[in-house]
């Protein structure tokens with residue numbers, strides 16, 4: 001940047017050009033490296049949505065690194081080389097602005113963010129066919145909506161019921177459980193239902209999250225793509241023992257899934273061992289100290305209870 | 315550029331009940347109508363609440379040091395995090411920024427006081443009232459509100475004990491009163507800026523701080539009525555059995571979310587815009603250069619105001635929002651990056667080829683800018699629907715907004731305190747302690763907020779009192795950072811208190827800054843320029859341009875020396 005007289009024609013200094021070119025090249029390398037690193041900071045990919053989310057995030061991490069480092073270099077340069085020596089009371093170069101530069105740094109970010117937005121809308125469209133979700137007012141309407149989706153025979157609909165503070169899953173086959181079992185590589189349809197307050201159905205390994213809204217049944221669909229045991233966490237604050245409202249999703253082969261259903265039906269219905277109920281009991285035993293909360297809802301009656309000690313993959 | 319509005323001589327001269335400034339400390343405890351007294355009242359009380367909110371955060375970080383909920387009961391944790399957020403937003407940030415509005419706007423535009431001094435004092439005195447109401451909620455049976463600063467129903471209307479006076483009730487009351495106080499303030503600030511500028515100060519000769527203050531207060535006027543309406547409906551659902559948001563009675567909990575975020579998204583810009591103003595004032599002074607692209611920076615403030623009113627649904631991407639609406643609000647949210655980027659690049663342009671003096675205020679602004687660039691980038695990630703579906707409502711969001719609210723906005727607050735302290739107290743602060751404060755704060759905030767992003771990407775939900783062991787590493791780092799931030803406030807407090815008590819006497823213009831406030835003695839007399847309002851003949855930030863800011867500048871400077 002020439003500065004003294006903005007009217008003077010721009011005459012680049014070769015040394016400066018080389019320096020800037022090297023800096024930009026290094027910055028590009030760092031940004032590419034960063035966009036590859038993001039997979040280390042994310043859980044395993046266990047649903048068909050996960051690669052899309054991760055790739056979008058990697059793209060943004062790359063662009064973001066480039067911008068961040070670029071700005072940080074300018075700041076670092078000025079701090080190192082444009083410092084006033086002690087007792088130097090002079091002013092800096094009296095540059096009031098540069099119209100061309102200002103137009104560039106308005107248009108370039110505009111183009112970048114709009115490109116990201118267009119790309120993200122396309123991803124949204126893909127994910128919508130993968131994981132459509134429609135708000136409905138009744139359960140039967142939810143079935144109609146979810147059933148109309150094309151493709152091979154989907155699993156479900158499995159009712160996902162959120163309570164303060166437990167999860168319950170009811171399969172069309174009649175199985176009740178507190179652990180969500182899904183066959184791998186098959187589209188699963190869910191109906192998200194809340195019995196009291198807002199909850200969030202969040203499986204980090206799936207990269208998917210959807211709130212359960214009291215007063216509506218939300219039809220939801222997803223396709224697990226990797227066998228394993230993953231955490232399902234309540235992501236929308238739901239009061240007192242919110243943090244304890246977690247369970248597991250078990251993704252298994254089609255055969256294992258069918259066998260699990262069959263075995264489950266042979267078992268009796270028993271009250272689930274509920275972490276929130278246990279915490280509540282302890283609190284009462286210790287003199288009910290703490291601030292006000294509604295008591296936990298009675299634990300659901302289930303054929304299969306979740307195993308709190310089973311190690312999870314993500 | 316022609317002066318728009320001639321200086322209005324009908325400025326109110328409300329009597330000051332406790333005269334005798336600057337030595338009469340009692341005026342700070344009275345219904346004083348002097349904007350400079352009110353400004354300091356706001357700042358002092360809000361700094362007290364910064365300590366309260368910080369203390370709550372320390373207890374929370376103590377709880378989160380280990381995976382199980384072992385330090386406090388989970389219900390207590392919920393109350394702590396709710397009160398932490400509420401105190402920090404409504405009892406620290408909004409009031410402290412109103413304090414700066416009071417201190418800075420009149421002298422910067424050459425006005426003797428605010429347009430409505432009594433309204434101004436009334437707005438301030440509401441602040442201790444709702445502060446005490448909120449603090450009292452710690453003492454009512456059942457404890458304070460534990461439904462988060464969003465207070466989403468149905469959790470917020472469950473009222474487990476069934477008492478009429480409960481923590482949530484007091485919370486809503488306090489927030490509504492805070493809204494009333496903010497509206498009173500906003501009317502005052504807008505009127506003052508529009509009507510009371512010195513002769514010759516056209517819009518494009520106004521300092522950027524006043525531009526950003528006006529842009530922010532315009533948001534308050536548009537948005538606060540909506541929040542207040544939402545709060546009143548919530549109060550009725552909670553206390554009088556209505557069902558605005560209750561599905562059993564035909565209401566919809568999603569409706570509340572729209573009311574809440576229609577204001578509360580713009581609210582974050584109410585907080586950050588004045589800090590953009592502080593950056594725009596401070597960088598030119600310590601880089602000894604004019605603000606790069608002044609006109610565009612000024613206009614970008616109002617672009618932000620406008621856009622901030624049409625992005626609120628990005629807080630509701632995963633709550634059942636239809637796809638088309640997600641796409642629309644993703645695009646509007648991304649657009650905010652453009653005017654914001656303009657400002658960031660303008661500050662970088664201001665630094666470029668300057669003569670940087672790394673004083674404490676400059677360090678806080680440089681650090682704040684550095685952090686803000688990072689937070690802007692994570693903001694774009696959050697605006698991207700598929701990414702937000704994963705990281706929304708996790709610690710990634712907590713990391714994002716603390717990087718803005720603490721590591722940018724609060725840095726800006728510190729910068730402003732150090733920069734204008736000599737002007738309004740007449741005392742210099744200790745540079746060494748200031749720099750120590752900066753170094754500890756910078757290290758503490760990186761250690762506290764960076765690991766949160768990582769925990770969020772791995773899937774740790776926000777607002778939890780306990781968590782799975784795989785998140786322990788990130789949380790230990792964050793807790794250490796938080797404790798370091800606690801330590802960092804010590805040099806700050808020592809500096810402020812002892813400088814005010816016995817710091818060196820400040821000259822009128824210790825930083826060789828250009829601006830009307832620096833033409834006044836330190837501290838300025840009660841009515842600033844009084845009868846002798848200077849005529850502005852140039853735009854602000856004329857560093858190195860060898861021009862005067864006001865007509866007959868020499869005699870204005872002489873007068874300030876005599877008065878001192």
Ligand code: HEM
Pocket residue numbers: 582583585586628629647648650651654689690691692693694696697698702705706707711714715718719723
């Ligand atoms: C380029 C600029 C920015 C963008 C694109 C952006 C975007 C977002 C988005 C999409 C969210 C919602 C995340 C979620 O809840 O899932 C969010 C949260 C938030 N942002 Fe930003 N942001 C930006 C700058 C700012 C600024 C300047 C502030 C503050 C002054 C701010 C403060 C917040 C706060 C407080 C929240 C969280 C509120 C809460 O959930 O409690 N952000 N941001």
Ligand SMILES: [Cu+2]
Pocket residue numbers: 371398399402716
């Ligand atoms: Cu906080």
Ligand SMILES: [Cu+2]
Pocket residue numbers: 578579580582625626628629
């Ligand atoms: Cu927002």
